[in-house]
Amino acid sequence: MPEGDTVWQTAQRLHTALAGQVLTRSDLRVPRFATADLTGRAVLDVTPRGKHLLTRIEGGLTLHSHLRMDGSWQVYGSGERWRGGPTHQIRAILGNAAYTAVGYRLPVLELLRTADEEQAVGHLGPDLLGPDWDPHAALANLLADPARPLGEALLDQRNLAGIGNVYKSELAFLARATPWLPIGELPAGIPERLVRTAHRLLEANKDRLARRTTATGGTSRPDQLLYVYGREGHPCPRCGTPIRKADQGDGSRERPTYWCPRCQTGPSS
Template identity: 70%
Template sequence: MPEGDSVHQAARRLHTALADRTLTRFDLRVPRFATADLTGRTVLDVTPRGKHLLMRVEGGLTLHSHLRMDGAWKVYAPGERWHGGPSHEIRAIVGTAGPTAVGYRLPVLELLRTAEESTVVGHLGPDLLGPDWEPGRALTNLLADPGRPLIEALLDQRNLAGIGNVFAAEICFVLRATPWLPVGELPRPERAVTVAKKLLEANRDRPVRTTTGRPNQRLYVYGRAPRPCLRCGTSVRRANRTDSGNGSRERPTYWCPTCQMSPTTLTTPSNPTDPTRPTTPTKHQTPPTPS
């Protein structure tokens, strides 16, 4: 699942493969930009910004993409067989005399002027893995709406950029706070910023994401229901919540009901002994979360 760490790794792979090379093929398979042709121009750099990728090309142009849930950029050597998915899932081909980058299932793909990049990333808060990181501003942003559930505040890219569903659940666990605790009630809220920075930085260069430091148990709670909590042995629980950035999609949230003992806004399941039964948040509705 692409989050700040994996987006930074993708940017590094693309930059290594394409920077300072002349384009020999440029094919965007989206209607709006299907006729765009940048062959003959040089790729200047590939820069991550939160969960966005900015590929800057000679002539003041930027290819902007966002991976969301399923998107991926793959880099292939000359003659190497493409294996990122079926051909109908290809959205972009950026080729050079050497490596070729192929974008699969990219839900966001657009060509814009480099001078206008702020129109697509200007709303983002401080980037946890970027040179603009400002912990004080990130904390101020998080606490701007003290009644908002902690997990929603963490996922809102306007507050701090780079956290996705996996890291949000893991950060809540490390803080010993339920995901639905109002962020203003979090003891020592500055720890949320510190923990988020530590976890993303620790995974910046790792091929396999981990938050526990244990080789065979990579995550504390995400994806672990109904297995036992690594800290206390209680069955990890899962709740489906509506993605505030896409009301048609539900996202899973995981937590330990013993370790994360802060107040919760969850209804009680009719069968509380069944740790796999989803529960549903009952309040703290939030506005859409920009990605």
Template identity: 70%
Template sequence: MPEGDTVWMAAKRLDAALAGGTVTRSELRVPRLATADLRGRRVLGVAARGKHLLARLSGGLTLHSHLRMDGSWRVFAAGERWRGGPGHQIRAVLATEERVAVGYRLQVLDLLRTADEEGVVGHLGPDLLGADWDPDEALRRLLADPARPLGSALLDQRNLAGIGNVYMAELCFLARTTPWLPVGELNAPERLLTTAKRLLEANRERPDRTTTTPTTPGARGSRLHVYGRAGRPCLVCGAPVRHADESHGTPGRERPTYWCPGCQRGPAPSGGPRPGGGRRPAGGR
């Protein structure tokens, strides 16, 4: 599932391509919107809210989409061949005289009144990349259920918007705790939120997400500490990175979890570190 920085970048790309232009072609290829015609409307702008995309049009309409697991918006010059997948995967086409935006594999696509946007994004917590970012409110929401596992609390967009599975795993590693630690037991949770914002801001302008730094011990060009590195040695302590399937996230849409049993303290599935176990690497926080 795309993270908040990916959606922010998509919104920026769509806004640069469409904002200020007049829609000359519109196709919404989902049954309930098949008869909608947006031609003649001016594109006022495209914004991201957490992992949601909001394309605002004149006349008080908003085209709302969510990329979910593998959706994407591609932008092409007028007359350019579309590349992004087979035609049957296209769910939306929005074009001006100069640019064409094509939405592939969009599992969520709605047309609503701009005044009603809160109906689809009003439940979200403070947006890590938004003007509404409020660290105190995000902290309050994150700690509202102290017994909840940290990983699940971070993935819950009602607490703070923009963190996906990659950042969840990486943030837990940087906090030196496992994703199963009750969030109420986390030391300095405000520091975790500061790190989350710093990482998303650092990555929103670049295509290759990176959470390591040139000074990360043993990085050797690796961009991530633990995510996607199951069985490979931890960059810091050398212990094999562990992996658990479908352990965090919304019921029915759980995500795999990655962690280092040597660096991260706290509870973990069978075979992982004991609560309070593991050794703290040099320079750990």
């Protein structure tokens, strides 16, 4: 699932290509909105909200989309070949004279009144990359259920919006706690540090092509960009113990999780 920084980058690409321009092509390939025609309307802005995308359109309309596991928005110049996937995977097309934005495999796509955006994103906690970021509110949300495993609490977008599997695993490693440790059992001061670190990492990565959480400045080697995520069987960068991988979930969905069984304290899978 894309993390908040990936969604932020997607929003910037869409905004650059569409904002301030009148739509000359509009095609929403979902049954509920298949007859909607947005041509002749100008796109006002494209705003990320956690992992959600809000494309605001003249006339008080918003196209709300969510990428979830494998959705994507691709932007193509006039005459450029579309390469995001087969035609049957296209769910949305928004085009102007210069650019065309194509949404592939979008599991969530709905057209709603801009005044009703809260129906789609009002449940979200403070956005790590948004103007509403509030570390105190995020911390209070995380600690509201002290028995909840750290990884599940970080992934819950109602607590704070923007963390996915990568940052969940990386933040738990930096906190020296397994993702299964109840968040209320973290040592004093660590939850506050987690919230600050989450904000710092997403801010640092929102303009990078390759996400990096490690302190190794300037590295471009894939094996040195992340501490534990995607590194099952590789040595822990702190203690050398092989990194482990397991699924973690709240019963609704299992998510890949990486951790060091030696230097991260707490229960394991």
